[in-house]
Amino acid sequence: MNNTNTNTNTNKNQNELGALWKKKSKAGMSFLSGYISDHDGSRTDIVIFANDKKTNEKAPDYRVYISKPLVRDNSTPQANTSVKKQVAPAKKVEVQEEVEDDIL
Numbered sequence: 001m002n003n004t005n006t007n008t009n010t011n012k013n014q015n016e017l018g019a020l021w022k023k024k025s026k027a028g029m030s031f032l033s034g035y036i037s038d039h040d041g042s043r044t045d046i047v048i049f050a051n052d053k054k055t056n057e058k059a060p061d062y063r064v065y066i067s068k069p070l071v072r073d074n075s076t077p078q079a080n081t082s083v084k085k086q087v088a089p090a091k092k093v094e095v096q097e098e099v100e101d102d103i104l
Contacts, residue, residue, distance in 0.1 A: 017037060018036035019035060033047050047067045
């Protein structure tokens, strides 16, 4: 049996920092959603948006934000609780479905 694939997969997993998924908001905006892991294994959820306010070539093409935890609306009963995902700073994104379009 060839151990090359096993060693390659192990090295790849040791070097991996996280994962991202392409998403699209209900408003039609494409973005990436995922996580990064620290050297100690702690995980941070993130979202990445294209910089639509780019004014010059030195400005970044994309911005990375920490994705805040899910917030539950306490005004409704637990069984019908509305869940919203809030994105720092003050951006809300509701995911409609995954999109296969290449946004990068």
